[in-house]
Amino acid sequence: MIRSEILKEIAPILRDQLVVCNIGIPSQELHAIDDQPTNFYMLGTMGLASSIGLGLALAQPKPVIAIDGDGSVLTNLGTLPTIGNNCPDNYILMIIDNGSYGSTGDQPTYTGKKTDLAGMARAAGCDTVVEVQDVDTGKALQAALDSGKGTVMVVKCDSGNAKMPVITLDPVVIRHRFMEAVAS
Amino acid sequence: MNIDKKIADDLVANDVSFVTTVPCKQLAGVIDEIDKRDDIFHIPSNKEDEGMGLCAGAFMGGKRPAIIMQNTALGVTLNTLATLTQFYRMPLPMIISYRGELREPVACQVEMAVHTKALLAQLNIPTYHFHWQKDVEEFDNILKYTFMCNKPVAILTDANFWGGYGDQ
Numbered sequence: 001m002i003r004s005e006i007l008k009e010i011a012p013i014l015r016d017q018l019v020v021c022n023i024g025i026p027s028q029e030l031h032a033i034d035d036q037p038t039n040f041y042m043l044g045t046m047g048l049a050s051s052i053g054l055g056l057a058l059a060q061p062k063p064v065i066a067i068d069g070d071g072s073v074l075t076n077l078g079t080l081p082t083i084g085n086n087c088p089d090n091y092i093l094m095i096i097d098n099g100s101y102g103s104t105g106d107q108p109t110y111t112g113k114k115t116d117l118a119g120m121a122r123a124a125g126c127d128t129v130v131e132v133q134d135v136d137t138g139k140a141l142q143a144a145l146d147s148g149k150g151t152v153m154v155v156k157c158d159s160g161n162a163k164m165p166v167i168t169l170d171p172v173v174i175r176h177r178f179m180e181a182v183a184s
Numbered sequence: 185m186n187i188d189k190k191i192a193d194d195l196v197a198n199d200v201s202f203v204t205t206v207p208c209k210q211l212a213g214v215i216d217e218i219d220k221r222d223d224i225f226h227i228p229s230n231k232e233d234e235g236m237g238l239c240a241g242a243f244m245g246g247k248r249p250a251i252i253m254q255n256t257a258l259g260v261t262l263n264t265l266a267t268l269t270q271f272y273r274m275p276l277p278m279i280i281s282y283r284g285e286l287r288e289p290v291a292c293q294v295e296m297a298v299h300t301k302a303l304l305a306q307l308n309i310p311t312y313h314f315h316w317q318k319d320v321e322e323f324d325n326i327l328k329y330t331f332m333c334n335k336p337v338a339i340l341t342d343a344n345f346w347g348g349y350g351d352q
Contacts, residue, residue, distance in 0.1 A: 020241070040244065044267025048237030052268075055241025055249070058225065059202060077232025082238070088225055175272040179244050 001134035004029045004098050004162035006155065010138045014039075017145070018182060020053040020066045024103030026096070028164040030067070037177040040168055047076035050093050053086060054083055057091035060182060063145060070097040070111040077120070084125025087150035094141065095152070100159040103142075118154040126152045134158070188213040188319045191279065196223045199326040200250050200277070202242040204228065204235035208254040210281040215252060232257040235266040236276065243274050244286070249330060250277040255284070255300045255340065256293065265307055269336045276336040278325055282313070285342035288350050301350045304338050311338045314345040 007014075011034040014118040020040045021027045027041040032160060042049055050073065051064025073079065073095055083093060099112025111117055121129045128149050134157035144151040167174075191214050191275070195203065204227050204241075205215050219226050229235030232253045239249035253261075258280070269276050284297025304311045310333075312326055313319075323339065330337040343349060 042268075044271060045237070045264050048233065048240075048264065048268065051237025052241040052244075055202070055238035055243075056245045057241070058227070058238075059242040059245025059247040076231075076237075078234050079237075082227070082230060082234065108280055121278075171272045171291045175244065175274070179246075181242060183246060 002158050002160035002162070003098060003102065004164075006031070006096065006134055006137050006157060007033050007148055011143055013138060013141055013145070018056065018062055018064045020049050020056065020064065022049040022068050022072050025092055025161045025164065026067060026069060026102070028167055029162050031167050032162075034166040035041075037181040040178045041169070041174055043167060043174075047072045050079045050083065051076065053093065054079070054086065054091060056182070057088050058086065058104070061090060062182065063092065065092045065094055065141070068093060068095045069102065070095060070099060070117060071101040071109045072078065073117060074111070080124035080126065082123050083150075083152065084127075085119070087126060089148050089150050091150045092144050093152045095154050096157060097154050098157050098159045102159065102161050106159050106161070118152075121152045121154070128152065129154070131156065185317060185320070187317055188217040191323060192217040192221055192224070194324045195250060196221060197324065198248065198331070200248045200327065201225060202227070202239065202247040202249040203252065204238050204249070205252040206230075206232050206235060206254065206257065206264060208281040208283065210283070210341070210343060211252055211254070211279075214279070218252070218274050232261045236261060236264045236269060239276055240268055240272070240299065242273055243276075248275070252279045254281045256296045258296070258300060258303055262303065262307065265309065265336055270307070271301055271332045274336075275331045275334045277330045278338045280338055281346075282340035282342040285344070286315075287343040287348040300340065309336050309338050311340065314339060314341045316322050317345060319345065
């Protein structure tokens with residue numbers, strides 16, 4: 001499966017949750033599949049989905065799912081120790097690890113070679129780290145939500161992107177409606 | 185006047201309850217003070233742009249955030265300031281130790297100091313420079329201004345403000 005197929009499959013689970021979605025094609029795919037006010041789309045700032053998600057989870061009690069990518073986590077590796085030492089029970093970091101920089105032309109990342117993000121997350125102090133194959137993502141995400149424990153998921157899938165339109169929503173509109181959904 | 189306590193008191197009085205820090209020796213006292221306050225959640229960051237991401241999330245979760253950092257790291261935050269904090273119109277007080285200014289003992293620090301105000305001006309970030317201890321009296325107003333206009337705002341605090349380094 002590629003990322004967009006996973007997002008389609010888990011859309012019914014994501015719909016009721018606060019979601020912070022990674023820059024570029026992942027946000028375009030989620031927006032096209034199931035746009036919701038509870039989705040915060042990153043239009044820029046590669047690497048910070050996990051940090052925004054952690055800040056949001058620490059600031060309020062609703063569950064937060066940050067959808068990140070292997071390339072983006074690699075560009076902000078300092079996030080893993082911060083999560084490992086501060087992870088609240090309402091935070092799920094779901095790293096879709098397709099071993100490539102999808103938004104820039106599928107150039108390979110090091111996670112498709114020797115680098116193991118799940119191992120790095122554990123070494124950084126993250127207590128609950130689960131490695132999942134693409135077909136099992138929905139089941140694992142629901143289990144993480146039901147567990148009420150902060151979780152890092154590393155979802156292994158194929159490289160590839162769906163052709164989706166660029167998000168033209170104004171960033172202030174995305175932020176405003178998201179904050180209303182958080183507060184509701 | 186204890187400027188560390190004054191800064192922490194003003195943060196609390198303005199309902200700033202989520203503070204991330206990347207340390208600098210000039211900032212050690214204020215970071216200690218913030219760590220002691222029950223009204224402030226203090227989360228150290230490993231890098232300043234990561235900290236700005238945490239602050240963006242905390243703001244959307246209903247908390248007023250702030251970041252404490254050193255000016256030498258301003259360069260690594262430019263993309264985050266432009267494409268996250270400014271693009272989505274989020275408030276962010278940035279309490280920045282202004283290394284490389286008067287009474288600085290380390291020559292290399294001057295190399296980023298000479299670019300600091302120019303970079304902030306290029307980004308149209310409102311910038312205040314605390315040089316005398318009495319300048320801290322403006323801090324409360326700066327916080328109110330930041331959360332009024334939903335912008336990142338920089339407060340540069342130099343070595344003279346913090347009392348210098350020993351005999352420097």
